[in-house]
Amino acid sequence: MREVAIVGVGMTNFGKHEETLLEMFGDAANEALLDAQLSPKEIEALFIGNCLGDFAEGQANISPFCASVIGLKDIPTIRVECACATATVAIREAVLTVANGVYDTVLAGGTEKTLVMGTPFATRTFAMASDSRFEGFAGITFPGAFALMAILYSREYGVPLEVLKEKMAMIAVKNHKNGAKNPKAHFRKVITIDDVKNSIMVADPLQLYDCCPFTDGAAAVVITTLEKAKRICKKPVVVAGTGLASAGAIIDQDIPRIKAREKAAKVAYAQAGMTPNDIDVCELHDCFTIAEIIATEGLGFFEHGQGWKAVDKGETDIGGKIPINPSGGLKARGHPIGATGAAQVYTIAKQLREEAGEFQVDGAKVGMIDTLGGDFSVVCNLILKRGW
Amino acid sequence: MREVAIVGVGMTNFGKHEETLLEMFGDAANEALLDAQLSPKEIEALFIGNCLGDFAEGQANISPFCASVIGLKDIPTIRVECACATATVAIREAVLTVANGVYDTVLAGGTEKTLVMGTPFATRTFAMASDSRFEGFAGITFPGAFALMAILYSREYGVPLEVLKEKMAMIAVKNHKNGAKNPKAHFRKVITIDDVKNSIMVADPLQLYDCCPFTDGAAAVVITTLEKAKRICKKPVVVAGTGLASAGAIIDQDIPRIKAREKAAKVAYAQAGMTPNDIDVCELHDCFTIAEIIATEGLGFFEHGQGWKAVDKGETDIGGKIPINPSGGLKARGHPIGATGAAQVYTIAKQLREEAGEFQVDGAKVGMIDTLGGDFSVVCNLILKRGW
Numbered sequence: 001m002r003e004v005a006i007v008g009v010g011m012t013n014f015g016k017h018e019e020t021l022l023e024m025f026g027d028a029a030n031e032a033l034l035d036a037q038l039s040p041k042e043i044e045a046l047f048i049g050n051c052l053g054d055f056a057e058g059q060a061n062i063s064p065f066c067a068s069v070i071g072l073k074d075i076p077t078i079r080v081e082c083a084c085a086t087a088t089v090a091i092r093e094a095v096l097t098v099a100n101g102v103y104d105t106v107l108a109g110g111t112e113k114t115l116v117m118g119t120p121f122a123t124r125t126f127a128m129a130s131d132s133r134f135e136g137f138a139g140i141t142f143p144g145a146f147a148l149m150a151i152l153y154s155r156e157y158g159v160p161l162e163v164l165k166e167k168m169a170m171i172a173v174k175n176h177k178n179g180a181k182n183p184k185a186h187f188r189k190v191i192t193i194d195d196v197k198n199s200i201m202v203a204d205p206l207q208l209y210d211c212c213p214f215t216d217g218a219a220a221v222v223i224t225t226l227e228k229a230k231r232i233c234k235k236p237v238v239v240a241g242t243g244l245a246s247a248g249a250i251i252d253q254d255i256p257r258i259k260a261r262e263k264a265a266k267v268a269y270a271q272a273g274m275t276p277n278d279i280d281v282c283e284l285h286d287c288f289t290i291a292e293i294i295a296t297e298g299l300g301f302f303e304h305g306q307g308w309k310a311v312d313k314g315e316t317d318i319g320g321k322i323p324i325n326p327s328g329g330l331k332a333r334g335h336p337i338g339a340t341g342a343a344q345v346y347t348i349a350k351q352l353r354e355e356a357g358e359f360q361v362d363g364a365k366v367g368m369i370d371t372l373g374g375d376f377s378v379v380c381n382l383i384l385k386r387g388w
Numbered sequence: 389m390r391e392v393a394i395v396g397v398g399m400t401n402f403g404k405h406e407e408t409l410l411e412m413f414g415d416a417a418n419e420a421l422l423d424a425q426l427s428p429k430e431i432e433a434l435f436i437g438n439c440l441g442d443f444a445e446g447q448a449n450i451s452p453f454c455a456s457v458i459g460l461k462d463i464p465t466i467r468v469e470c471a472c473a474t475a476t477v478a479i480r481e482a483v484l485t486v487a488n489g490v491y492d493t494v495l496a497g498g499t500e501k502t503l504v505m506g507t508p509f510a511t512r513t514f515a516m517a518s519d520s521r522f523e524g525f526a527g528i529t530f531p532g533a534f535a536l537m538a539i540l541y542s543r544e545y546g547v548p549l550e551v552l553k554e555k556m557a558m559i560a561v562k563n564h565k566n567g568a569k570n571p572k573a574h575f576r577k578v579i580t581i582d583d584v585k586n587s588i589m590v591a592d593p594l595q596l597y598d599c600c601p602f603t604d605g606a607a608a609v610v611i612t613t614l615e616k617a618k619r620i621c622k623k624p625v626v627v628a629g630t631g632l633a634s635a636g637a638i639i640d641q642d643i644p645r646i647k648a649r650e651k652a653a654k655v656a657y658a659q660a661g662m663t664p665n666d667i668d669v670c671e672l673h674d675c676f677t678i679a680e681i682i683a684t685e686g687l688g689f690f691e692h693g694q695g696w697k698a699v700d701k702g703e704t705d706i707g708g709k710i711p712i713n714p715s716g717g718l719k720a721r722g723h724p725i726g727a728t729g730a731a732q733v734y735t736i737a738k739q740l741r742e743e744a745g746e747f748q749v750d751g752a753k754v755g756m757i758d759t760l761g762g763d764f765s766v767v768c769n770l771i772l773k774r775g776w
Contacts, residue, residue, distance in 0.1 A: 001489075054440075057520050058516045061469065061766065064762065065636060077632075079468065079469045080468060080469075089466055246462060246465040247456070249456065378452050
């Protein structure tokens with residue numbers, strides 16, 4: 001296997017877009033190519049993530065058009081879909097092809113429009129990522145699934161629900177504080193604990209400010225061999241490890257733990273030859289505030305049942321023991337589902353290159369990406385490190 | 389790169405199914421595992437093709453559930469979507485991972501339900517595979533696109549439309565004759581030229597019997613290294629070459645030629661070290677009768693502008709110079725879009741193993757798969773050969 005590096009990253013502002021899925025992808029891809037100082041002609045294949053283009057725009061089979069919108073008329077193109085983990089899985093597939101010599105230089109990313117659907121319809125389409133035979137009509141939409149997760153976490157670890165809710169609210173406050181510093185974030189608004197407490201109930205115990213928003217956006221990355229990367233850029237970001245794992249219907253799982261994450265992270269750590277202690281910064285899947293707590297445990301930053309305490313001590317703040325979601329996370333940066341993983345990679349690459357501006361984690365040399373798809377049924381992890 | 393082989397194949401009957409997408413996939417996958425005499429535990433990853441599970445069943449993110457339905461609870465799973473080329477692209481991705489040592493043994497395939505949607509809605513959802521910005525609402529649904537193709541073929545090569553229509557009808561008759569011999573085909577009914585001529589007009593010049601049906605079905609294949617394959621089975625089917633290429637919106641293309649196919653096939657032939665003369669049997673993308681003519685030219689079996697003559701001389705019959713679609717093709721075997729490529733691989737594997745029964749091509753040693761996605765925007769080709 002060859003060592004692989006990210007040499008260019010691009011991302012639209014996240015939020016409401018009038019542009020189409022293809023236009024947004026074109027903007028992100030062109031920014032990534034410009035960042036890499038590469039011509040589109042050097043791109044040999046495209047791996048694109050998109051979940052709901054068919055519902056949002058009547059656009060399936062989006063991959064060839066994503067290529068053509070940046071002037072690439074005949075390269076191999078593939079659309080990948082794994083719910084909210086979509087773009088991370090697409091990037092991992094792209095990394096594997098370069099690592100193994102199938103291609104030398106490829107483009108990967110994601111594009112998604114959800115706001116055009118409106119909240120009730122978007123919620124229903126998102127719920128299609130659960131097992132349709134058993135879950136959605138039994139109330140296991142995503143707010144339902146994560147509300148269940150919060151209640152089971154509270155019971156399993158003996159954390160009173162009111163205490164847990166207070167910590168969850170603090171996570172929302174932290175991630176909004178971070179997002180306010182990120183010029184590309186969907187929400188750039190500082191909020192308070194009271195804002196969370198006074199927000200409407202969505203699925204008990206999750207209130208509105210415990211939930212990430214529906215968002216439009218796209219992000220893209222240029223991936224090549226480390227050897228080529230060293231020739232063409234000063235700060236290649238090396239893909240040190242990747243992991244992907246799955247789980248079936250929620251009833252077969254072991255919540256409040258997410259075993260798919262534990263397996264995926266284990267594989268990624270082993271590949272990188274690292275442990276959780278080596279990670280300087282992490283962008284993880286905080287689709288709901290409880291999800292951040294559980295992810296920090298699954299990734300090994302805290303013991304199971306202990307992650308809820310971290311926000312209290314500032315351990316997950318920028319400047320803390322393990323800064324979590326300095327970009328604002330899904331909660332404040334926003335969550336265009338099929339693009340989220342690519343935005344996480346964008347963010348970590350910027351962090352390692354020390355180009356994250358006001359939300360920079362000082363001296364970050366190793367970063368982790370964590371993306372969860374469906375109700376705990378797919379997890380993809382990437383570990384990135386400085387290649388200079 | 390390691391040599392890769394197919395050691396097990398499975399396929400549901402094609403036609404109308406009451407079973408769910410997951411149940412159909414489970415049936416096909418279990419048949420493939422039984423054929424390979426492998427336990428599910430030996431499967432390290434799953435690459436699944438599906439196009440319209442969200443519209444058909446409200447099921448997106450299908451890959452983890454396809455794994456769990458055959459008892460696999462935590463392996464890496466990926467859903468691929470490239471319109472009608474979906475399953476072939478999924479299988480190619482799987483092949484690449486085994487060739488490059490990412491995994492040793494994987495499962496790939498496709499599952500699709502379309503009949504539940506009904507013809508008007510299915511036609512609209514299929515049309516989402518064209519460029520949604522320009523095409524569908526301008527009449528470029530799939531019947532529209534291929535009708536345009538037939539007219540341009542007639543003009544470009546000076547073949548009077550009535551002559552071309554006669555040959556197209558003969559292709560429908562041939563493929564139904566083949567399908568009648570295939571116990572898993574959707575249509576097992578011999579038809580006549582008059583049946584085609586008397587069928588309703590769909591999109592001039594395409595009549596109903598020029599068009600493949602909407603179909604439900606699933607197919608799956610077990611892929612491993614040739615080294616392992618030789619240990620566990622007598623007739624490993626080697627993947628000798630693969631190719632994948634794309635094109636943008638139809639207005640940027642060069643119809644009646646399909647350049648994406650010409651590029652994909654060129655790559656596959658080069659990898660296999662073969663020419664069209666080496667191919668003994670081919671399953672190709674006859675979504676409409678005109679599509680078969682154009683595919684036989686694009687794959688190099690006939691000169692451009694000459695393919696329409698072949699059916700006349702019986703050259704594409706079982707027993708002819710290059711037997712095309714002995715299974716009945718999309719036209720008679722049926723076209724569950726995200727499963728079609730896997731059914732083509734199933735068929736070619738059976739042909740090479742001399743297990744195709746009444747539609748066996750005697751002595752077939754090398755076979756080709758051709759799958760076209762969208763209105764000529766994605767083509768994936770595979771070349772398979774005997775490994776014994």
